[in-house]
Amino acid sequence: MVHIPDGFIDLPTSAAFAAASTVAVAGAVKGARKQLSEQSAPLAGLTAVFIFAVQMLNFPVAAGTSGHLIGAALAMVLVGPYAATLALVVVLIIQAFLFADGGLTALGLSVFNMAVISVWVSFAVFVVLMKILPKSKTWVVVATFIAALVSVPAAAIGFVIQYAIGANATFSVTTVLNAMVGTHILIGIGEAIITALTVSAVLASRSDLVFGWDKKNSTLEIRT
Numbered sequence: 001m002v003h004i005p006d007g008f009i010d011l012p013t014s015a016a017f018a019a020a021s022t023v024a025v026a027g028a029v030k031g032a033r034k035q036l037s038e039q040s041a042p043l044a045g046l047t048a049v050f051i052f053a054v055q056m057l058n059f060p061v062a063a064g065t066s067g068h069l070i071g072a073a074l075a076m077v078l079v080g081p082y083a084a085t086l087a088l089v090v091v092l093i094i095q096a097f098l099f100a101d102g103g104l105t106a107l108g109l110s111v112f113n114m115a116v117i118s119v120w121v122s123f124a125v126f127v128v129l130m131k132i133l134p135k136s137k138t139w140v141v142v143a144t145f146i147a148a149l150v151s152v153p154a155a156a157i158g159f160v161i162q163y164a165i166g167a168n169a170t171f172s173v174t175t176v177l178n179a180m181v182g183t184h185i186l187i188g189i190g191e192a193i194i195t196a197l198t199v200s201a202v203l204a205s206r207s208d209l210v211f212g213w214d215k216k217n218s219t220l221e222i223r224t
Contacts (some may be wrong), residue, residue, distance in 0.1 A: 003095070004110055004159065006103030013166025018108025024116045025089055031082030035211075045210050048087035051075060053092060054194075055101075069187065070155060072118035073148035074195040075124070077140075077212035079200065081123040083095040088115035103129050113158040122151035126212060141200045148195035152188030156180040 009076060051071035071091075075084035092110055095101035102110050129143035160180055164173045199210065207213050 003102030004106035006105045006162065007218075008103070009109055009162055010166040010168055011105065013162060014105050017112045017162060021108045021111040021116060025110070028082045028085035032080075032086055035080045036084045043084040044075075044087055047071075047075045047078050047084075048078065048090055049182075050198075052089060052091045052094065055095065058112055067196065069191045070114050070118050070152055070197075071115060071191075072155070073122035073144060073151045073191070074198055076119050076123050076147070077144050077195070077199050078125065078210055078212040081119050084119045088119060109159070109162050110224040113155040113162075115149060116153040117158040118155040121154040125150050130150040130212070137200075137203045137207065137213060140203065140210075141196050144199045145192045149188045149192040151183045152191050153181050156184035158220075173186055174219045 032044075051074070054069045054071055055184040070088075072088060075087045078084075087112050089111055091100070092107065092114065096110075100211070104111060126143050126147040129146060133143060157177075159175065159179055159181075160177045163169075163176050167173075167176075196211070199212070203210055203213055
């Protein structure tokens with residue numbers, strides 16, 4: 001997914017999405033307090049570290065932006081959507097402040113795309129699939145694969161919407177849409193494979209730690 005540089009999107013749009021991201025993060029903090037247990041809390045930290053490592057591998061996409069795997073679906077399946085949102089936020093903040101990976105004024109834009117859209121789209125897809133698929137570990141992995149595949153272009157579309165609202169660049173929205181979605185479908189395939197393999201490995205060793213494999217909460221409803 002993209003790390004948006006400073007000045008690429010105008011300040012009013014950046015500020016609006018920063019506000020929206022702040023509201024979403026506040027909700028995630030509240031939800032994570034109820035969702036995480038003593039067992040899953042350490043896994044949330046390890047998941048954030050893994051995502052940080054994966055996201056440091058950047059490559060150019062188009063229009064002055066860079067792309068990388070997101071890890072949203074992986075975090076969502078392992079520790080739930082609330083904790084996944086917080087894990088992505090921590091990773092993005094560290095990258096922006098310590099590694100200049102994405103602009104500081106655009107941080108709210110990136111958080112909204114990767115920590116909000118990508119996480120919650122993957123969660124919605126996963127929930128729908130687990131309602132219709134057989135309840136087995138194999139099908140959890142299949143649902144994870146599809147959720148991860150969808151989550152990446154979903155975040156890319158979020159960026160295109162932001163670009164359409166407040167771009168300072170001269171590239172047409174159509175050009176950016178084609179470049180971003182086309183490229184991120186390919187990235188999504190790679191992310192889906194990595195996510196499915198990782199979740200499969202965790203399910204095989206410690207399935208009790210996987211949020212997406214909770215027989216007591218098979219409908220995966222958000223606990224409030």
